[in-house]
Amino acid sequence: MRSGAVSTTPGPPAADLTDLAELAERVRPVTLSREQRLPVLPALQDLVPGAGLRRGGTVAVSGEGGVGGATSLALALVAEASRAGSWVAAVGLPSLGLVAADELGVALERLVLVAAPEREAWGSVAAALVDGFDCLVLSAERGVRPGDARRLVARARERGAVLVQVGGGWPERADVDLRITRSRWEGIEAGHGHLQARKVRVVQSGRGEAARPRRVDLWLPGPAGEVEVVAAPSPVPAPASSPPRPRRDRPLRAVS
Amino acid sequence: MRMLVVHCLDWPIVAAGVPLDVPAAVFHANRVVASSPAARAEGVVAHQRRREAQGRCSSLVVLAHDPARDARAFEPVAAALDAVTPRVELATPGQVAFPTRGPSRFFGGDEALAARTRSAVVAALAGVGDGEGWSSPPVHVGVADGAFAAGLAAQVALGGRGEEVRVVPPGGSAAFLAPLPLATLGQPDLVDVLGRLGLRTLGDLAGLPGPDVLARFGALGREVWRLARGLDPRPPALAEPPPDLTVSVELDPPADTVAPAAFLARGLAEELHQRLWARGSACTRVVIGAETEHGEHLERVWRSEGALTAPAIADRLRWQLDGWLQGSARHRPTAGISRLWLAPDEVLPAGGRQLGFWGSDAATSDRASRAVARVQGLLGTGSVAVPEWRGSRDPATQIALVEAEAVDLTADRPGAGRARVASPWPGRLPIPSPARVHAEPVAADVVDAAGRAVRVSGRGELSSPPARMSVGGGPWVEVVAWAGPWPLEERWWDGATARRRARLQIVPADGPARLLVLEHGRWHVTATYD
Numbered sequence: 001m002r003s004g005a006v007s008t009t010p011g012p013p014a015a016d017l018t019d020l021a022e023l024a025e026r027v028r029p030v031t032l033s034r035e036q037r038l039p040v041l042p043a044l045q046d047l048v049p050g051a052g053l054r055r056g057g058t059v060a061v062s063g064e065g066g067v068g069g070a071t072s073l074a075l076a077l078v079a080e081a082s083r084a085g086s087w088v089a090a091v092g093l094p095s096l097g098l099v100a101a102d103e104l105g106v107a108l109e110r111l112v113l114v115a116a117p118e119r120e121a122w123g124s125v126a127a128a129l130v131d132g133f134d135c136l137v138l139s140a141e142r143g144v145r146p147g148d149a150r151r152l153v154a155r156a157r158e159r160g161a162v163l164v165q166v167g168g169g170w171p172e173r174a175d176v177d178l179r180i181t182r183s184r185w186e187g188i189e190a191g192h193g194h195l196q197a198r199k200v201r202v203v204q205s206g207r208g209e210a211a212r213p214r215r216v217d218l219w220l221p222g223p224a225g226e227v228e229v230v231a232a233p234s235p236v237p238a239p240a241s242s243p244p245r246p247r248r249d250r251p252l253r254a255v256s
Numbered sequence: 257m258r259m260l261v262v263h264c265l266d267w268p269i270v271a272a273g274v275p276l277d278v279p280a281a282v283f284h285a286n287r288v289v290a291s292s293p294a295a296r297a298e299g300v301v302a303h304q305r306r307r308e309a310q311g312r313c314s315s316l317v318v319l320a321h322d323p324a325r326d327a328r329a330f331e332p333v334a335a336a337l338d339a340v341t342p343r344v345e346l347a348t349p350g351q352v353a354f355p356t357r358g359p360s361r362f363f364g365g366d367e368a369l370a371a372r373t374r375s376a377v378v379a380a381l382a383g384v385g386d387g388e389g390w391s392s393p394p395v396h397v398g399v400a401d402g403a404f405a406a407g408l409a410a411q412v413a414l415g416g417r418g419e420e421v422r423v424v425p426p427g428g429s430a431a432f433l434a435p436l437p438l439a440t441l442g443q444p445d446l447v448d449v450l451g452r453l454g455l456r457t458l459g460d461l462a463g464l465p466g467p468d469v470l471a472r473f474g475a476l477g478r479e480v481w482r483l484a485r486g487l488d489p490r491p492p493a494l495a496e497p498p499p500d501l502t503v504s505v506e507l508d509p510p511a512d513t514v515a516p517a518a519f520l521a522r523g524l525a526e527e528l529h530q531r532l533w534a535r536g537s538a539c540t541r542v543v544i545g546a547e548t549e550h551g552e553h554l555e556r557v558w559r560s561e562g563a564l565t566a567p568a569i570a571d572r573l574r575w576q577l578d579g580w581l582q583g584s585a586r587h588r589p590t591a592g593i594s595r596l597w598l599a600p601d602e603v604l605p606a607g608g609r610q611l612g613f614w615g616s617d618a619a620t621s622d623r624a625s626r627a628v629a630r631v632q633g634l635l636g637t638g639s640v641a642v643p644e645w646r647g648s649r650d651p652a653t654q655i656a657l658v659e660a661e662a663v664d665l666t667a668d669r670p671g672a673g674r675a676r677v678a679s680p681w682p683g684r685l686p687i688p689s690p691a692r693v694h695a696e697p698v699a700a701d702v703v704d705a706a707g708r709a710v711r712v713s714g715r716g717e718l719s720s721p722p723a724r725m726s727v728g729g730g731p732w733v734e735v736v737a738w739a740g741p742w743p744l745e746e747r748w749w750d751g752a753t754a755r756r757r758a759r760l761q762i763v764p765a766d767g768p769a770r771l772l773v774l775e776h777g778r779w780h781v782t783a784t785y786d
Contacts, residue, residue: 068768132627
């Protein structure tokens with residue numbers, strides 16, 4: 001059979017292969033432009049391809065069928081980059097909860113809020129912001145013309161800015177699409193406790209390097225106020241964690 | 257090098273067309289950057305906040321900081337000096353300098369040159385003032401060894417002794433500078449340290465051994481030490497730049513307005529900066545040149561105390577274009593500009609810039625504040641806001657939004673840090689906070705299983721457990737869980753501002769969790785845990 005013939009063909013000697021790999025490693029540029037990424041929180045690294053927000057890329061965040069959590073997830077996505085020194089502009093989000101932004105880790109000293117522009121001015125405002133900001137959190141609630149959106153995406157790609165779109169109504173398809181399909185609050189019952197922690201299921205789809213769908217369960221936020229992963233992403237079965245070994249608080253003691 | 261400095265007092269005020277006997281001040285990022293003599297008499301000084309300045313002088317005319325306007329108005333003055341010397345250097349609009357060696361010999365000595373320069377400038381200023389409300393500013397001239405000493409000589413000439421010209425004899429700069437205070441160096445941080453070491457005047461600093469100053473305060477220390485001794489800030493071993501560093505751009509069609517030319521200016525400045533950077537150099541003096549369709553050559557030198565960055569070069573290029581193209585008809589070129597070039601005039605090794613260890617890069621905040629300025633231009637100044645912490649119990653007022661116009665985005669803003677709020681504010685909502693806080697609360701209805709409206713009693717108890725809710729007249733949804741009510745009674749001692757509220761967290765079967773507030777018997781959704 002053909003496939004059998006191919007498999008028996010002797011390949012180049014192993015030593016040559018390693019030499020070649022070494023050479024390829026040496027002549028490789030340090031970073032390719034498409035590999036430049038803004039950092040994300042450790043818990044979100046499984047959610048976005050390459051464990052970071054690709055510069056020039058777009059991410060759409062939405063809740064499926066009225067499920068909450070999209071705004072929190074968008075804030076959590078830009079939090080680490082903002083802490084690392086990137087400026088973030090929020091456009092057309094007059095109801096953004098700034099205390100929540102601070103709790104999720106966004107550096108408020110590098111956050112700027114821009115009032116929702118008119119449909120006509122939207123394109124030029126967003127273009128001006130792309131020049132100066134690394135991350136743009138956008139809402140299309142008041143409507144965005146498809147041409148404006150296309151131009152903005154092209155400009156962001158050129159300038160290396162990241163666009164995070166919150167909610168629906170966006171005319172262009174994003175590179176990475178994050179949908180929250182399930183959300184459950186913990187710590188609150190009928191008349192007891194208070195909202196403490198939220199478990200959400202995020203389904204990621206998209207195109208290019210994000211084409212392989214993934215599903216991640218997140219604490220947004222967890223009981224300690226941090227964003228954490230509840231379980232490993234589903235295509236890879238979660239490794240059975242060994243039960244924690246009992247800690248010895250006292251030193252060993254000789255017995256008879 | 258022996259220099260002559262012409263200083264026009266309060267130029268930003270004069271350029272704005274406000275007479276100097278009217279109290280006026282120019283503000284940038286809510287702080288005074290320049291004030292008129294009338295305003296100073298009322299106690300308005302530089303770095304004051306606007307509110308404080310207006311408190312001291314209620315009739316204060318508030319002017320916006322506009323370097324382009326200042327430069328535009330100053331261009332005729334710089335052009336007038338072309339009759340005295342082939343090359344003038346602009347430091348800032350309002351102050352111009354040139355080396356005296358050639359012109360001084362031509363006109364017969366420093367005094368003669370200074371007098372001639374002054375009369376040329378005064379004549380030019382009189383020509384500018386054809387509009388209403390124009391008042392010619394006092395013009396002062398200083399001549400000394402080194403630009404720093406000459407600049408101070410011009411300012412000392414201002415110092416109320418009625419002199420208009422001050423010539424420091426050759427070699428006398430150090431003695432002239434010695435009694436002046438250290439604050440004239442314009443390095444507040446360093447001057448503060450030196451002050452605490454017991455150094456008060458430039459003479460005190462100049463008396464220290466140079467190597468010790470260098471060892472203790474580094475390159476900046478050496479620079480101010482050299483200035484205090486009446487020397488040029490850097491040793492004059494500056495390499496002549498090779499000609500290939502000149503960058504130029506053709507404008508087709510020729511530009512007779514500023515906008516298209518200024519658009520290209522940015523790229524040109526970037527290119528020059530890149531070329532210098534590639535050689536490990538930076539420039540402190542740049543020649544801006546232009547050629548018009550009719551073959552006219554325009555050229556102007558701009559100087560800066562430190563190395564010019566790419567945006568700084570672009571700014572100066574834009575100001576200069578403004579000056580050329582929007583000046584009065586007499587000074588304007590007769591045709592559109594067809595070619596622009598930039599040539600570095602004084603090149604020095606780039607000292608490099610120490611980036612913040614944790615990525616706090618000044619360049620990114622510069623970029624952001626530029627973008628913010630553009631958006632303000634498009635949407636109005638109130639359209640861009642930045643968050644600042646305030647103490648409060650309410651998620652909506654815990655952080656206030658401050659207009660970006662009122663703050664300097666490139667500086668540290670302690671107000672944006674949580675540490676700003678020191679008091680505990682008991683009665684705050686437990687964390688996590690809602691990710692959406694509605695600017696306009698949405699009316700809502702909450703009912704129990706029997707369909708009766710849920711109320712909160714005077715003792716802070718619910719009349720019955722909530723079973724269903726409806727937001728903004730929408731469909732009824734089942735209530736899965738709730739917490740509260742948490743009563744809140746604020747400012748009960750003041751009848752006008754007293755508020756009684758009760759807050760309730762509700763998780764509906766469908767949709768995000770909500771924060772509901774009952775006030776005056778009505779439920780409102782004030783925030784959503786989105």
